[in-house]
Amino acid sequence: KFDVANIAEWTNQIQEVPIGNTSADGGSRGKRVLLGGEKALPFFPDAPMPNRNQVTIDVFDMRLGLAKAVKENYDDVMDNPGEWAKKNVEKFNADMITIHLISTDPLIKDTSPKDAAKTVEEVLQAVDVPIAIGGSGNPQKDPEVLAKAAEVAEGERCLIASASLNLDYAKIAEAAVKYDHDILSWTQLDMNAQKELNRKLMKQCNVPRDRIIMDPTTAALGYGLDYAYTNMERIRLAALMGDEELTFPMSSGTTNAWGARESWMVSSPLKEDSDWGPREYRGPIWEIITGLSLAIAGNDLFMMMHPTSVAVLKHITQTLF
Template identity: 70%
Template sequence: MGEKLSISDLNKKLAEMDVKSLEGITIEGDIELEIDAGAGGVGPLFAYYFGEEVAKVAVQMVNMAKAFGYPVDNLLQPVAVAQAVSPAPDELAKAAAAIPAFKIPDTLKSAKFQVGTDKTWKTQIQEVQLGATKSEGGSRGHVIKIGGEKAMPFFYDAAMPNRPVVTIDVFDMPIGMAKAVKMHYDDVMSDPADWAKKAVKEFGADLVTTHLISTDPLIKDTSAKEAVKVVEDVLQAVDVPIVIGGSGNPEKDVEVLSKACEVAQGERALIASASLNLDWEAIGKACVATDNVCLAWTQLEINAQKELDRKLMKVAGVPRESIVMDPTTAALAYGMDFAYSNMERIRLGGLKGDQELNFPMSSGTTNAWGVREAWMVRSPNKNDSDWGDRMLRGPIWEILTGFSLAMAGVDIFMMMNPIAVTYLQEITQSLMGLIKAETPDTANWITTEV
């Protein structure tokens, strides 16, 4: 059997031999075309494309013949092609009649909805107690427990044992605030103890966060010994569990928070926070020595969260029941999307058995006020649309930030605007079935002007 060559292969061989033309040469060969015959014969669409391929082959053959010097023009005469015959109308009618008609059923097919469970959620989130009563070595009127979930928030797979809680921010010195927030605290900003009282008694805070921002060397550089007196005052003013935060200065915070742990000995206060960019070991050990809870703060990075949690447990010796995570809250656009996704991944990882992630989570929901769209009177862009009333826009921004992250698994929210606090508490408790929310009359939502 001779060698099989395609038309292009033959052209290449002639080109390699630098053959310009062939005279007195006979090329013998066979061209085989295989057509799979179908039951219905060759359809017009198949015939068209098959003819197209045959024409391409013919063109290649003609070009080769020209290269060999043969006068092919004499052979290229018009060829009559028979037109395809359409099926007779009666044949079409018979074919259509053979197709069974579709009948619409009188009733829908019965179906049963069954609530299932996600069997990959095998690990319970660690339960953490905040606050300690007198019988437990503290001075709080009651304790708050967070965590303990066996499913994602508000899922039917497993009831949430503890509701999400809110802590209102208090500062050890007056600070700049958006008008929609400052108007509620203007009369108590010079006294952190009164500020804490108002947050609890008037605005329903579950906890109070005391931020010792005056300790920052770039602000007042208040000494740790002097700053923690504010913690003592707040502990005397309210009987709810407390959160203690520093200024954010990585050098000063270690000293300040360690001293704060001593003042809050046995109170199981949430110490905010240990992070990878400061001496996390010192803060972790201070929490262990004084029976306080350590807040592990990372910056939107799940692997960093795992690393910090692991180090706090294995190096600093912080027990599992004394760790709360803060994966960082970003409150605008892509940042919000990233924060939600990160927290959701952390919670799902914890439920699926990751022992470095199955801890309660905290959200700095107050970060919503760092977004200019939450507090500015109007857009700086003259061609922009109206942003609406900032006295409502800001609280709504904080509410939506908190609620979005509640769906990702957050257990404790650090907030400021009392309206936002009230609504977030109502929304989350309604979803848990703890309270029955009123159904609004949606007919009043839309108005018209004639």
């Protein structure tokens, strides 16, 4: 007879974190997304997985350069964030959308926090799924932009992306708590830094546990996925085994896969390589495999772009669910 025991050391449950407030919660979202709650590694038989993986599809607040295979799908809506958000939900089956306020970057358009807030309102009007709000990545400006965005989205329980150690995370955290949002705790492939930031958010900024989601950084397949995969797996295992500073759901910037040369280059730069074939098929599968690997490592929420990637990732993770 074949027999194998469950893992006895997995004693801790991952915090369950809701995103989005419905009218019952005091918001205007049509549904809530629930992340986390696991008591075992994803899809493992040791304990049922309470919540399935979720996908949020990117929207940008201005037209920008994207890989050709991605751009084809959005060309008609790229000048209108509201329409873009709608398309993601209605046509591409997004569980959530992420609005990236990149035009606020001083080196791009330097639009004001007020303009950014308008975009956020527009998106909240256009769709009723929960939303994530991202800055431009500029550490000086993001706190201000995200605080303003949090204010106009009060009561909607958005995911504010992100707090990190190299900017004024306290300002962002404060706004998130004050206006009823969740916060993304982002560090770069360093488990100890992740613990440090989570600790600061909880202890110093008084962010409740059910408002923290972690982004431990996604490196693409072939470009550091070995680090990203193992970082997430280690974080999840440590959490299950009792590390209370790491018992949070995780989110992945899966779109980083489009930075891999294999996903966008027309052909291999090396003549010795076997033929790389048509790139329009390479990009989406690069995004799928990057995301799927991290799903297996413990990631809960996926920030994605290509509609085919979204569909296949959802299909396979829900088959294993």
